[in-house]
Amino acid sequence: MDMTLPRRRFDTLIIGAGGAGLNAALQLADSGLRVAVVSKVFPTRSHTVAAQGGVNAALANVLPDSWHWHMYDTVKGSDFLGDQDAIEFMCREAIPTVYELEHAGVPFSRLDNGKIYQRAFGGQNQDFGGPQAARTCAAADRTGHAVLHALYQQNIRAKTHFFDEYFAIDLLRDEEGVALGALVLEIESGDTLVIEAKTTLIATGGCGQVFRTTSNARINTGDGMAMALRAGIPLQDMEFFQFHPTGIAGKGKLITEAVRGEGGYLINGNGERFMERYAPTARDLASRDLVARAIVTEINEGRGCGINKDYVLLRVDHLGEEIIAKRLPGIRESARIFAGLDPALEPIPVFPTAHYSMGGIPTDRFGRVVVPAGEGAEEVVPGLYAAGECACASVHGANRLGGNSLLDILVFGRAAGKDIIDYIKENPHHRPLSEPSLERAVAHLDRWDHQPEKKPAGKGKAKPAAESSVRELREEFRKVMEDHAGVFRTPKSMAEGVKQLKAIRRKLRGLRLKDQSRVFNIARIEALELENMVDVGMAIAVSALGRKESRGAHSREDFPVRDDRQWMKHSLYFREKDRLEYKPVRSKPLTVKGFPPAERVY
């Protein structure tokens, strides 16, 4: 045990510097607490920067609106799996959260009267499912960047301490389960550091990289989710992953629905407009999940395109060069750069792209991490918080609405910050560091450098991993996830997926680093990321196999309908023995009447 590891102490450690982490940090730093933010990339390179759409809040600046209507849309959108207390909280808090951001300097687009402009988005209605609402506040098409930039500047002003390009290895908890901080690694030097904290917030974002085709950045490897799993905390509702039907095949880059809105359509390997068979009326404009499943069905049944028949084609060339240049200029450029073709002359190869994880680390509406405690009850993990895409509050349930993801990260980042302030008032002292917990974290890092004492099950001597073998295993893993835990789910395929993931997990245990240098050893970081991805991937696959119904983003061939009687409950996946538990949906809001489950029709 290395007792010489340098240690730093803060009131709060925040892991991740996207919208959730930075909004929490700002609440804390402004109240005079000492805050450390650890981020594996420079903070303004967090994935929040890619959010273009905007933030939903019922400000009623353009059309009449109310947080209660917003709440109804969110509950319905969640396919009745969202917790209604958390949803009510989010929709009410949306309003002060947006005004607070405005004051923090986010340059929201404005109306002529000076109020914040709000645009219409799918899934938003007035009057409980009535006419279209206008609820999304945006800063042109750079909302995520504007938010991130403003929050970063404010945190610098408030003297938040940033550990840029530090990678968090593992959470530290004492024997009573209280969170004590984390072991982190400085990427440049390879040096480790213990950050002790009275409270720890996990805000590491999503995990889209577990799928071969994803719109998520390379950094989205589910690090915080996996850290929670290794600390014995379950992940909730991981089977619910939102796919966008048209990503550029093999690249993941998202091609907006607007292309189909302008008359673009999909064809299979036989040149057939196959959406006519799946949705005779809406055809190519059917809902995202339906189009995504239709594409994968065509491919699975041998009607894909290309040598491997593993994509379909999106045609726009019939619209003519003039219309494409006028209405879809960005798409032309994207296709040229990412698919190497001109869509005015050739169709674009597409495949569904993994976009957003509804599931994550279970929390209550204060951002506190909660775990089961015996029959039906749950308890808070003292000092541990989670917010943003890595968390599951749960406001998106089985399906997230557009404009609600930035909202989620900002509202719950802020709520966690406020709750942490109260927690520290009541728990003002650092607890002693747990040496066994630190030893486990150090061993997790060191194991990449050392031969295991006993050989991994079913394998020979551990193999020194050239960078290439980590990369090869990563690609093998992501393909298994895409084929067996993606859009199209059959019991046979999912069971096969879990089996293959177990084999990958065994291979991973046998890998070691060939290059054990410390300075800027990116191979080491990629190996640690792969470990995280495999843990999270297993959570998705096992949870999907467990849920015997179709709801929201989770669709099974053998159980094609929603089953509220048996399945209106949340999944909890535990890493130990790949175990599943379930807990009830919280159907009772805070102050209003609950919305009973109804068929989700748009």
Added chain:
Amino acid sequence: MLQQELPGSDERDRLRWQCRRGMLELDLLLEAFLEEDYPGLPDQEKEAFSRFLGLEDPQLHDWLMGGGSPDDPAFAALICKLQTSLHNNPRATSSDT
């Protein structure tokens, strides 16, 4: 593969981490460029690439997606190369991301 034990591999690893961005589009283009095109660049262009990576994501995204052009001529030349980086090299055109 990158991880050759050559002088300067620390610098390449440093750049490789700087190519990790908040947007997938930037990851794909920057990484393909670094792996395939960067090693053959003259020092001056290598230095320009290093500076380029210091800019904010939306700025890089705008330029690479054809929205406006930078004043710095060194960046303009880089952008042309980056835009074709995925399709000038066979490894990056496979389904590997």
